[in-house]
Amino acid sequence: MRSTRAALTNRTPARATLASTPSRSTPSPRTRQSRTTSARATLTGAALAVAVLGVTAGCTSAEAEGTTPTVTVTSAPDPVPSASATSAASPAVELVREYLDAAAAGDAAAAWALLTPEAQAFYPSEQQFASLFGRDGTVTPEAAGQLAAATFEETKAFEDVVTVVSATTEAEADAWIVRESSAGLRIDDAGVPSTGDSVYEWTNPAVGAEDVAATADAGAAPFDDSAPASLTFASPASADATGPSTVGYPNGVFAFVDGVETPTDEPVSAGSGREFTIPVGSASSDGAPRGLTVVWQVGTTSPSSFRSSTVLL
DSSP, rough: OOOOOEEEEEEEOOOOOOOOOOOSSSOOOHHHHHHHHHHHHHHHHHHHHHHHHHHHSSSSSHHHHHHHHHEEEEOOOOOOHHHHHHHHOOOHHHHHHHHHHHHHOOHHHHHHTBBBBBHTTTTSSSSHHHTTTTSSSOHHHHHHHHTTSSEEEEEETTTTEEEEEEOOOOOOOEEEEEEEEEEEEEEOOOOSSSSSSOOEEEESSSSSSSSSHHHHHHTTTTOOTTTOOOEEEGGGGGGGGSSSSOOOOSOEEEEEEEEEOOOOOOOOOEETEEEEOOOOSSSTTTOOEEEEEEEEEESSSOEEEEEEEEEEE
């Protein structure tokens, strides 16, 4: 904040020098001429002194004779904070950046330490996580490098229990759920189970459980903007599950397009599962890519975990 300081005023009294009273006798021409010359010299010197005083004190010679000169001191303006000092990222965004740095470097140990205990419990061990890191639907090193340079959008969900941090580039889109846990502020980012559990998949665009390059290379269909985006969940019963689903079978989801919440339709039966549809409309006129993120809660017990899935439209 820039503050204004009052000007400081220094008062310096000025005294005029009185000339001596001239003699009443009549001087001779030589004396008169000498005195005239001397008087002129005295007046000239006085005028120069007054001029110097006027320049130094910031006033005229007339002011010097009858007024008190004023000296104004102007303080230097306070420094303006730099943009970097006023636009620091939030703790949630900083945590996601740290996670992406670990992913880009292939540092599974650093990434593991940033997960919530509930997300870690998805894996049998840290070694199992390390062996699958970047290949089970979690962000790949290549995508992490691109997303780290993107602009992050930050949105609250589930009555502000979680913060959804998302990013979209020309070729990538992803989002991460950040929340408080027993270990502190951490990320819910578990991978996709390959077998033995209920799974979810995108049916429009048809990219499977995650928008993964390997799925696209296998012939996944792009987004059809003449229909709403759609995501289906298989019933745990259909997989003969013996325990709670680590993916979940939600009754409702939250959806965000580039960080802006988007209404979702009520789920409908899809075989033995449920299908959610999200009307997102057609692509923008400039053809810019959009990132669609769906977030849901896994289970209803506490502490529970949350999941998200993001596709590029």
